[in-house]
C-alpha cells in the first residue's frame with residue numbers, strides 16, 4: 579500500500595491508529611512506533627512533529643514483509659488441497675512458518691512438492707480426531723482452517739462424514755487452539771450458506787438458508803467460531819468464499835468445480851457439460867486473492883468476530899465463462915446441457931464492501947487473467 583492511499587483512507591486519529599495496527603502488529607515494530615511518537619514530542623513546531631511522526635511510520639511501513647505473519651507459526655489444515663497449498667505458499671512468502679495438517683482425502687502430496695525440505699512441517703491426520711488436532715496446534719500462533727469436505731454433491735451422499743470434516747473438525751480446532759493459546763483462527767467458509775435467495779448481491783447480514791448438508795455443516799462451524807470469539811480466549815474470523823478457481827484445482831474428481839472441468843474437457847477435445855441452461859451465475863474469485871484475504875483476516879485489527887464475503891463482486895454466467903475459455907483456448911466446442919443438480923444454487927453474487935472496509939481486501943486478478951493462468955497450469959499437466 580502506498581503512502582498516498584493510506585493518507586486518503588485515514589480520516590481521523592483513530593482510523594490512523596487502526597490502519598497502523600493492521601499493518602504493524604509485530605511487537606518490535608509497535609515499539610518503534612511508540613518511540614517515534616515519544617521522539618516527536620521533543621520538537622516544538624506542531625507541523626514538524628506531525629511530519630516526523632508520519633515519516634517515522636512511513637519508514638517502518640516500507641518493508642514488503644507483513645510483520646504479523648512474519649515469524650508467526652501457522653497451522654494450515656487442508657494444506658495439501660487446492661486453496662490450502664496456495665495458502666501455504668502465501669504464508670511462507672510473507673515470512674511465516676507453516677505446519678500442514680491433512681488427511682489426503684482430496685488433497686495431494688504433489689501439491690506440497692514445490693516447497694523445499696524443512697520449509698513445511700507435514701502432519702498426516704484427520705482434523706475430526708481431537709487427539710490429532712491437539713498435537714497440530716502445539717506452539718501455533720495462527721490457524722487457517724481450510725480442511726473440509728468441499729463438495730455439495732458429496733455432502734448429499736455422505737452428510738455424516740461432511741459433518742465430521744466440516745463441523746467437528748472446527749470445534750476440535752477451536753477447543754484445542756483456545757487451550758493452547760493460539761492467537762487467531764481463520765475459517766474457510768462458503769457462500770453456500772446463503773442458499774438460493776432471490777437474485778441480489780449477498781451481504782453478510784442476509785439470512786442464511788442452507789440447501790445442502792455441506793452448507794449446514796459450514797454454518798454450524800461459523801456459529802462455533804463466533805461463540806468461541808465471544809466466550810473463549812481466542813480470536814476468530816469467518817471468510818465466506820464464493821467460487822474460487824486457479825491452478826491446482828483438481829479437474830479429475832467426480833465432484834470437481836466447473837472451471838477445471840470445463841478446461842480439462844475442452845483441452846481433451848470433449849464437450850463440456852452444463853447442468854441447466856447455462857444462465858446460472860457465479861461470482862468467481864482467483865485463488866491468490868483468497869490467499870490475500872486470509873492473510874488480511876489473520877492480521878487486521880478489525881477482523882475478529884467478523885464474517886466476510888470473499889469474491890470479486892462480479893456476476894458471470896456459465897455461458898459467459900465458456901465463451902471466455904473458448905477464446906483463450908481457441909476452441910469452439912458446444913456444451914452438452916443436462917438437468918440442474920439438486921442442492922446447487924441458481925445465482926450467486928457477493929457484496930464485498932465489508933471485506934473492503936474492515937480487511938482492506940481488494941481482489942486483484944480479473945476473471946480473464948485468472949483463467950489464462952489456470953489454462954497455463956492445466957496445459958502443463960498434459
Ligand SMILES: NC(=O)c1ccc[n+]([C@@H]2O[C@H](COP(=O)([O-])OP(=O)(O)OC[C@H]3O[C@@H](n4cnc5c(N)ncnc54)[C@H](O)[C@@H]3O)[C@@H](O)[C@H]2O)c1
Pocket residue numbers: 655656657658659660661662679680681682683684685686703704705706723724725726727728729742743747766767768769818819820821822823835
Ligand atoms: N474451492 C472453492 O470454490 C470453495 C468455495 C467455498 C469454500 N471453500 C472452502 O475452502 C476450503 C478449501 O477448499 P478446496 O477447494 O481447496 O478443497 P480441497 O478438497 O482441494 O481441499 C480440502 C483439503 O482438506 C483436506 N481434508 C478434508 N477433510 C479433512 C480432515 N477431516 N482432516 C484433515 N484434512 C482434511 C483434504 O485432503 C484437502 O487437502 C474448504 O473448507 C472449502 O469448504 C472452497
